[in-house]
Amino acid sequence: xxxxxxxxxxxxxxxxxxxxxxxxxxxxxxxxxxxxxxxxxxxxxxxxxxxxxxxxxxxxxxxxxxxxxxxxxxxxxxxxxxxxxxxxxxxxxxxxxxxxxxxxxxxxxxxxxxxxxxxxxxxxxxxxxxxxxxxxxxxxxxxxxxxxxxxxxxxxx
Numbered sequence: 309x310x311x312x313x314x315x316x317x318x319x320x321x322x323x324x325x326x327x328x329x330x331x332x333x334x335x336x337x338x339x340x341x342x343x344x345x346x347x348x349x350x351x352x353x354x355x356x357x358x359x360x361x362x363x364x365x366x367x368x369x370x371x372x373x374x375x376x377x378x379x380x381x382x383x384x385x386x387x388x389x390x391x392x393x394x395x396x397x398x399x400x401x402x403x404x405x406x407x408x409x410x411x412x413x414x415x416x417x418x419x420x421x422x423x424x425x426x427x428x429x430x431x432x433x434x435x436x437x438x439x440x441x442x443x444x445x446x447x448x449x450x451x452x453x454x455x456x457x458x459x460x461x462x463x464x465x
Contacts, residue, residue: 341367342389342390343367343386344391345371346373347372347373347379347397348372348392348394349375350394353394354372354374356447357392357421360447360450360451361454367451370386371386375400376405377405379391379400379409380405380412383413387413387416388416390418390454390458391406392450393405393433394422395422395429396422402420403433409437410436410437417439417454418438419442420440421443421447421450422441422442
């Protein structure tokens with residue numbers, strides 16, 4: 309299940325551009341690679357997502373984190389364009405990690421990646437700043453989800 313949209317600070321389901329003034333325009337991003345950080349406590353899941361994304365020339369994996377604290381540190385260090393964020397993480401859960409990352413790196417698009425959809429998880433991640441929500445059983449469509457989420461940001465410039 310892919311869910312995009314959701315709260316009072318959105319425009320067509322995504323956080324409004326006022327919350328992301330540093331987001332590059334479509335012209336600036338054209339021809340370059342989107343930098344992706346993978347965050348999941350399961351190394352096999354991270355490897356699967358990496359294997360799927362490595363087939364696309366417009367994205368590049370800049371790091372992987374296995375817990376929320378590591379995710380925050382790597383986000384600050386690498387300033388990725390997109391973070392694929394699991395909810396159930398040790399040390400700091402995905403909701404809190406998303407909240408911390410959006411404070412430190414407001415231009416980063418965070419896509420929640422979870423094994424089980426629930427309205428409460430969706431609401432918590434949206435409130436924390438996630439732009440989209442995708443279940444792991446839909447991971448084969450993750451590249452399209454990333455491009456859609458990024459397209460919403462870049463077309464508003």
